[in-house]
Amino acid sequence: MNNQIKGMLYYYTQDQKYNSKVFWTILVATTVAMSILAYFLMDVGDAQFYFAIPFATYTNVCIIAFQTVKKNIPFNLKMGAIRKNIFLSYLYFFIGYSAIVSIIGNTLQWVIEGSHHLFGISNYTFVHLAMFLTDTWFTRTVIDTFVMFFLMGLFFLIGLLFYRLGLLGGGIVLGAFLVISLYGLFEGWLIDAFATILSDPSMFTFAMVFLTGIGLYVISYPFIQKITVLKKV
Numbered sequence: 001m002n003n004q005i006k007g008m009l010y011y012y013t014q015d016q017k018y019n020s021k022v023f024w025t026i027l028v029a030t031t032v033a034m035s036i037l038a039y040f041l042m043d044v045g046d047a048q049f050y051f052a053i054p055f056a057t058y059t060n061v062c063i064i065a066f067q068t069v070k071k072n073i074p075f076n077l078k079m080g081a082i083r084k085n086i087f088l089s090y091l092y093f094f095i096g097y098s099a100i101v102s103i104i105g106n107t108l109q110w111v112i113e114g115s116h117h118l119f120g121i122s123n124y125t126f127v128h129l130a131m132f133l134t135d136t137w138f139t140r141t142v143i144d145t146f147v148m149f150f151l152m153g154l155f156f157l158i159g160l161l162f163y164r165l166g167l168l169g170g171g172i173v174l175g176a177f178l179v180i181s182l183y184g185l186f187e188g189w190l191i192d193a194f195a196t197i198l199s200d201p202s203m204f205t206f207a208m209v210f211l212t213g214i215g216l217y218v219i220s221y222p223f224i225q226k227i228t229v230l231k232k233v
Contacts, residue, residue, distance in 0.1 A: 013093075048123050053106075061098065087221050098149040157216050
């Protein structure tokens with residue numbers, strides 16, 4: 001890893017410090033508030049609380065990957081960064097950020113579940129994709145890392161499409177994808193595909209999701225090669 005890539009990685013991490021503090025403060029406050037509410041409502045009828053930390057973290061990484069195109073790539077180019085190094089720096093950043101967010105998120109869930117057990121809170125359930133497999137801290141962390149990297153690769157590519165083709169061009173591409181997806185839903189083959197995947201999920205299933213994310217990220221390389229500091233409107 002050369003110094004230019006290290007410099008860009010440092011820039012990305014420093015750039016995310018404030019946003020990360022805000023995100024985790026809100027997420028921790030929300031989960032704690034719901035835990036307190038669940039504690040006082042334990043004896044009230046069928047009061048049940050469900051919360052999925054991954055859906056919050058998944059949304060967070062999607063926003064970061066999409067915004068980073070317009071926010072960081074022009075700056076990197078102005079600073080004289082080589083496009084190949086930009087490509088590699090985001091690959092390292094996405095993998096590292098996905099792993100770190102996954103570790104923090106699942107550690108937070110582990111701590112809150114422990115406090116629930118301590119205070120006897122039984123009407124609060126955390127929902128996670130790992131429930132299809134063995135629901136452990138390690139399994140959740142690996143699954144979240146795989147899924148978040150896939151999402152970051154996907155939304156990074158979408159961000160590049162909008163940056164390269166403009167709002168109209170990016171909208172046309174996404175519109176075409178939406179039409180194909182709706183056609184698949186109406187015809188039933190898309191539903192059948194998801195049903196087949198989810199009928200017997202395994203860690204290999206999520207590993208394939210990660211590899212798909214790698215493929216999506218590789219597709220972004222030609223866009224990075226031709227990108228300029230001037231964004232299309």
